[in-house]
Amino acid sequence: MVEFKETQKMTQWWLWLLLAGVVGIWVWGITQQVILGQPFGNHPMSNTGLLVSSVFLAAIVAFFYSLTLRTNVNAQGIQLRYTPLTSTQLTWADIQKAEIIRYGFVGYGIRASPTYGTVYNAKGKTGLLLHKKSGEKFLLGTQHPKQLAQVVSQFVPTSSIAG
Incomplete structure (x- = not known):
């Protein structure tokens, strides 16, 4: 059975630099105010508020870390999972054209x-554009366009895939 599997994560350096900068400022603020007893900023929030909001910030970092785009292509169709957000299944009978x-x-995420309908992208600028018979479009980002094209072309004969 011919199959294609790909897993992508958000690994953009600038995203993690931005998150690290925000976390760094937050840690500095907690150190200043909670540990050293000096107010952080002109209108500081309470120590409790600062610590509770740290949980929210940690949840945001954990969310970005957990974002994973999984594409699985097999004889049944294409299964797409963007953990922890959504998953969808497209059957070959529903697809008119793929390129x-x-x-x-x-943008990243969903x-x-x-132009492209629903876009699922974790990184990069190359993807599989699917035209459904219903008129809907889906764009699935990929880091392995040639391998994906090779598998998809076996199931969608009207594909215009050069890879």
Whole structure:
């Protein structure tokens, strides 16, 4: 059985630098105010508020760390899981056309695009654009376009996939 599997995570250096900067400022503020007893900022929040909001910040970092885009292509169709947000299954009978495209920046995560329909992207600018018979479109970001094109072309004969 021909199969394609890909797992992608958000590994953009600038995203993690931004998150590290926010966490660093927060840790500095907690150190200043809670440990050293000096107010952090002109209008400091309470120590309890500062510590409770730290839990919220940790949850945001954990969320970005857990974001994982998994694509599984097999004889039944394409299963897409964007953990922890959503999962969807597309059968080959629903797909009219598939093509590997190079696109500009469409954002990361799950997006609605007037050009590409529902976009699932973790990184990069290459993806599999699926045209469903219903008229809907799906764009699945990939880091392995040639391998994905090779597998998809076996199931969607009307594909315009050059890889």
